[in-house]
Amino acid sequence: MNIQVSLMKYAINYLSKFSSSKKNLSRKLKNKIMRMKIEKKDKFLLYNSIPQIILKLENNKLINDKNYSLSKIRSFIQQGKSKFFIKNYLIQKGVEKLIISDSIKEFEFLNPDWERDSAKIFIRKKKLIKSPENNQENLTKMARAGFSYDLCKNILKSN
Numbered sequence: 001m002n003i004q005v006s007l008m009k010y011a012i013n014y015l016s017k018f019s020s021s022k023k024n025l026s027r028k029l030k031n032k033i034m035r036m037k038i039e040k041k042d043k044f045l046l047y048n049s050i051p052q053i054i055l056k057l058e059n060n061k062l063i064n065d066k067n068y069s070l071s072k073i074r075s076f077i078q079q080g081k082s083k084f085f086i087k088n089y090l091i092q093k094g095v096e097k098l099i100i101s102d103s104i105k106e107f108e109f110l111n112p113d114w115e116r117d118s119a120k121i122f123i124r125k126k127k128l129i130k131s132p133e134n135n136q137e138n139l140t141k142m143a144r145a146g147f148s149y150d151l152c153k154n155i156l157k158s159n
Contacts, residue, residue, distance in 0.1 A: 003042060004049050007032065011053055012062065019072075021065050022054050023094020029053065065095050069103040077114055080121035082146030119147050119155050130156065 010032055011025060020028070033046045057063045069090050076086045083104065090100045107114060122145055128138045135156060142152040 003036075003038065003046060004053075007046060007049070008053055008056070011057060015057065015062050019068055020063065021068050021090075021093045021095045022058065022063055025057075025063060026050055026054060027094070065099050066103060068093075069095050069099055070107065073103060073107050077118045078121070080118050080123075080125050080145075082118065082122075083115055084146030088146075115147070115151060116155065119151055122147070123155065128156075 007029060011029060014020065014025065014028055029050050030047065033043055036043065036046075038046075054063065072090060072093075073086055076089070081089075087100055087104070090103075091097065111117075119142065122142065123138075126141060128134070128141065138156055139149070139152050142156075143149065
């Protein structure tokens with residue numbers, strides 16, 4: 001079937017441009033099928049072929065949720081994001097909760113103070129000013145970003 005090959009090419013092309021989880025790629029493929037101007041029975045066949053396409057990509061190591069989650073964790077830490085934000089983002093992208101928790105534990109084992117470093121980056125990027133008048137305002141900004149209260153207080157005191 002020529003349409004399945006084009007769908008596989010679309011998936012490979014998408015993965016060459018963007019990093020993705022299996023569930024997110026599945027969503028993208030479904031959207032692509034919906035936009036195609038083909039008969040309903042062909043669309044149905046293509047929907048059913050999505051798991052096979054994802055399995056082929058996974059076997060060829062083009063898609064891996066564990067690597068995806070680790071790369072996103074590294075990226076978000078450099079952006080000053082909290083553990084809470086990272087977890088929610090990965091859940092939204094369709095990564096399994098077990099993979100997320102394993103990835104975070106693995107990252108915490110290698111970098112025990114990563115969330116503290118990330119909070120310092122957040123403070124620098126948001127230009128939070130150290131002063132008694134702004135302390136409550138700074139705490140609320142950091143709390144909305146997903147950092148824990150204790151971490152916020154400790155960092156704002158030491159910063």
